[in-house]
Amino acid sequence: MIEVWFDKAWKRSTSARGRLARFVKELPSKRTGIVLTIAMPALVLAWHLVVVANRPAHFNKIMAALGSSTIGHFGFSMADNTGTRLVFMQAVENGYGLFLSKIGGKRKLIDVDPYTLAGPLHEMLLDWSPDSRFFAYCRYKDHWEVVICDGDTGAMVAAVPVTDRCTLGTWLSPETLALADDGHAVFTISHAQGAWSNPVPFKSFKLPAERVQGFTRFDDHSIVWKQGNAIWRCSEGSDAPVKVWDSSTIQLMEFCYSPAANRFLLHGQDANGQFLADLYPDRSSELTGITKIDTSELHPESLRLINEGKGYAFISQIGTTNLMVTKLDEAHAPVTFQWPDQYSHFVPGQHEIFVTSSINHGPTGIWKYDVASGSVACVVPRADDAYYLTNATVEWHQVTNASGKILTYYLYVPPRQITSKKRPLIMGIAGVTAPGFAWNADYQSLADCGYYFMYTERNQRNEAQWGKDLFSAYESLTKNPDIDTNQVYLCAASAGADPVCDLLVEYPKLWRGIVLHSPLTLPDLSQLSGKKVFIDYGDLDLAINSYFNPARFQDQAANAGVPITLLCYPWEEHIVRMLPSERERSHETLLFLNEP
Numbered sequence: 001m002i003e004v005w006f007d008k009a010w011k012r013s014t015s016a017r018g019r020l021a022r023f024v025k026e027l028p029s030k031r032t033g034i035v036l037t038i039a040m041p042a043l044v045l046a047w048h049l050v051v052v053a054n055r056p057a058h059f060n061k062i063m064a065a066l067g068s069s070t071i072g073h074f075g076f077s078m079a080d081n082t083g084t085r086l087v088f089m090q091a092v093e094n095g096y097g098l099f100l101s102k103i104g105g106k107r108k109l110i111d112v113d114p115y116t117l118a119g120p121l122h123e124m125l126l127d128w129s130p131d132s133r134f135f136a137y138c139r140y141k142d143h144w145e146v147v148i149c150d151g152d153t154g155a156m157v158a159a160v161p162v163t164d165r166c167t168l169g170t171w172l173s174p175e176t177l178a179l180a181d182d183g184h185a186v187f188t189i190s191h192a193q194g195a196w197s198n199p200v201p202f203k204s205f206k207l208p209a210e211r212v213q214g215f216t217r218f219d220d221h222s223i224v225w226k227q228g229n230a231i232w233r234c235s236e237g238s239d240a241p242v243k244v245w246d247s248s249t250i251q252l253m254e255f256c257y258s259p260a261a262n263r264f265l266l267h268g269q270d271a272n273g274q275f276l277a278d279l280y281p282d283r284s285s286e287l288t289g290i291t292k293i294d295t296s297e298l299h300p301e302s303l304r305l306i307n308e309g310k311g312y313a314f315i316s317q318i319g320t321t322n323l324m325v326t327k328l329d330e331a332h333a334p335v336t337f338q339w340p341d342q343y344s345h346f347v348p349g350q351h352e353i354f355v356t357s358s359i360n361h362g363p364t365g366i367w368k369y370d371v372a373s374g375s376v377a378c379v380v381p382r383a384d385d386a387y388y389l390t391n392a393t394v395e396w397h398q399v400t401n402a403s404g405k406i407l408t409y410y411l412y413v414p415p416r417q418i419t420s421k422k423r424p425l426i427m428g429i430a431g432v433t434a435p436g437f438a439w440n441a442d443y444q445s446l447a448d449c450g451y452y453f454m455y456t457e458r459n460q461r462n463e464a465q466w467g468k469d470l471f472s473a474y475e476s477l478t479k480n481p482d483i484d485t486n487q488v489y490l491c492a493a494s495a496g497a498d499p500v501c502d503l504l505v506e507y508p509k510l511w512r513g514i515v516l517h518s519p520l521t522l523p524d525l526s527q528l529s530g531k532k533v534f535i536d537y538g539d540l541d542l543a544i545n546s547y548f549n550p551a552r553f554q555d556q557a558a559n560a561g562v563p564i565t566l567l568c569y570p571w572e573e574h575i576v577r578m579l580p581s582e583r584e585r586s587h588e589t590l591l592f593l594n595e596p
Contacts, residue, residue: 074356074382076345077366078125080132080151083349086380087125087135088366089113091579098123098137100154103368103379110154111139111147115571115578126169126179136177138166146179146189148196158196160189168215170223178223180207180215186223188236204240214255224257231255231264245279254303261309267300276300276312298325304348306371313348313371315355318459322436324353326371337369337376342438354379361394363439391415392447396437401472403465409456409473410437412447424487424593426515427474428455429466429496445586451593452483453491467499471507486512489532489593493517494543494574504528515589518574522548525560533557533564534592536585538572565592 075089075096086101087110095114101107113123122140129135132151139147144165148158164181172178175191179199184207187199213226222235230246245252245264253274254267264279266287274295277287293300300314310329315322322339324346343357344364353369359376366380393413401407414423426446436457443453454477456469478485490511492500497519504511504527513532514523518541523533535553537544544550550566557564567588569581576582 074344074364074366074380076125077347077354077356078128078135079347079349079352079354080128080135081130081350082132083352083368085132085151086354086366087128087137088380089123089125091577091582093579096123096577098125100135100149101380107380108154110149110156111137113139124165124167126166127171127177129171129174129177131174133174136169136171138162138169138179140165144181146177148177148189148191158191160196160198162187162199168212168225170215170217172217172223173220176220178217180212180225184209184212186234200236202234203237204234207241214257216257217259218257219259226252226255244281245285254300256303256305256312258305258309261305263305263309265303265305265312267303267314274300276303298323300325302346302348306348306350306353308350311371313353315343315346317343322357324355324369326353326369328371335374337374340437342436344438358439361437361439363441363444392444394437394439397473397476399472399476401465402468407456407469407472408436408459409454409476411477412443412451412453414447414450414452422482422484422487423450423452424489424512425452425454425474425477425483425485426489426491426593427470427500428453428491429470429493429500430455431492431494431496431518441582442586442589445590446593449590449594452477452480463495463499466496467502470499471503474510485510489513489515491515491517492519495520497521515592517585518544518576520544520547522553525557525562528557528560528562531562532592532595533562534589535564536567536569536576536588538569538574538576538581540572541574543574 077086077088079086084103086103088099088101089096090099091097092109092112095112097109098111098113099107100110111123124138126136126138126146128151134148134151134157136146136148139145144162146160146162146166147156148160149156162181164183164185166179166181168180170178172188177189178186179189180186186202186207189199190197208227210227215223215225218224218233222233222238224231224233224244229252231244231252232241233244234241250268250270252266252268255264257264262280262282264281266277266279268275268277274293276291276293278289279287298316299318300316303314304312306313306326307328311327311332313324313326315324322343324337324339325334327334339355339357339359341358341361343355345356347354351371353371355367355369356364357367358364359367363382365378365382367376368379369376392415395411395413397409397411399407399409446453454473456473458466458469461469474488477483488511490500490503491514494517497516498521500514501521501523504514504523508527511531513534515534518537519535520543535550537550550568554564554566565588567584569576569578569584572578572581576585
């Protein structure tokens with residue numbers, strides 16, 4: 001039997017208290033019942049003391065730190081044309097916050113996309129005006145609207161209603177913004193005589209249904225974009241779009257354009273491999289300056305022209321290597337910079353590049369890379385210093401896996417001052433996420449509380465290999481004298497649940513318990529006897545609901561005598577994004593692990 005109650009709109013069952021409740025209800029005799037009823041407060045107190053004794057001395061500080069965290073992970077960002085101001089998304093207490101930050105200054109909250117709106121984000125960043133006087137974004141407030149803000153203060157200067165969500169925007173001039181909505185309608189919003197106009201459609205106002213990429217300004221009256229294998233151009237008064245470039249022998253992977261240099265830079269692939277090439281439409285339709293790409297070393301993404309079109313920048317991710325490549329101009333050779341941690345957003349400016357990542361295995365921030373000097377500085381920190389109460393560290397190790405390949409795994413190491421005794425180990429698979437290292441607040445707080453936390457890189461590794469790789473790292477860590485091999489937990493999120501459930505079946509005696517976040521697979525109840533089980537998910541998670549019914553699994557577990565802890569977060573989908581839910585997940589996972 002599992003004790004279940006509702007609190008703060010989520011359901012929770014706790015194994016230890018549940019076992020005590022069942023013990024009381026199954027008293028074998030009235031006399032014994034009387035004795036135990038009298039003794040029960042002492043038993044509860046003793047149980048509480050055992051739980052508390054298992055916690056590190058600073059456990060309550062960690063809990064308080066988690067509770068005080070009011071700013072979370074970053075979303076999209078965009079930099080102005082002077083490289084001195086950023087607009088970015090970041091999780092806040094009641095939704096996704098839209099912030100304006102001047103480099104070296106404090107962030108200013110502009111707007112909030114509330115958590116009560118289900119589905120994808122309802123705020124989309126669009127673009128900065130060429131003179132950096134304005135920036136624009138699209139939001140949903142009873143209807144879709146494009147919001148124009150003052151670039152210096154962030155104050156809203158206009159909110160123009162539109163018929164559909166706009167995810168593509170580019171300024172044709174300091175007074176005119178061109179947009180494309182989800183219905184592929186193209187229109188402009190203009191500023192004249194102190195007012196902003198309603199949307200004015202292009203004459204050829206409907207784009208084909210194919211995916212639109214590289215939507216950008218060509219000149220003061222026209223835009224260019226990529227659809228299929230072609231680059232198209234269209235002006236406000238054009239009868240139809242004009243094809244700028246196409247090829248039957250070259251696959252166009254990506255392009256960028258600089259109006260200042262009237263230069264297209266194409267990333268293409270032909271029978272000889274991948275390359276970068278220039279296209280100057282006022283000179284010729286032929287590609288020039290072709291530079292071959294060795295794909296064993298580089299996989300260009302997010303290609304951008306910088307330095308007024310004289311140079312370029314891109315990011316390359318191969319396995320766990322995140323390499324940024326910049327070329328200032330024709331007189332300078334390409335320069336590479338390796339980000340040790342995974343990046344999530346790459347925003348090149350004219351003379352600087354902003355990357356959402358980290359270079360010290362710490363909390364993710366927005367970092368500025370100066371193209372000319374090569375210097376790097378964090379310009380927008382996560383602002384979550386609470387996670388560094390005890391300075392748990394991160395180590396990178398290598399091991400040969402079952403296939404004979406060298407495998408990197410990442411180990412969060414608890415501080416030595418916590419205790420001198422051996423510490424538990426948690427081994428995780430994070431689902432379909434970045435293949436290399438990316439700082440995680442949950443892992444950090446677990447290590448701060450005395451747990452080793454380990455997960456492996458997944459460079460060109462498919463799901464069938466994840467579990468084997470994790471076990472190879474486990475075998476290496478069993479040699480660590482500071483790890484308690486009798487207290488090893490499996491942990492997984494989403495698609496990572498399947499390989500850890502396989503490990504649970506294959507090596508049932510090795511694991512103390514299992515922690516599953518939004519799992520796509522549930523463990524076999526026959527393998528859970530004597531193990532601790534923690535499962536959480538979002539109540540709007542269609543993936544979970546299509547695979548299994550969590551409440552029914554809970555009942556089945558209860559009938560099988562398997563106590564579990566089950567949490568359901570309101571307004572959450574498959575990926576838990578809300579800051580209160582993230583805090584609750586960390587808090588409840590720590591409480592669960594610290595129960596005997």
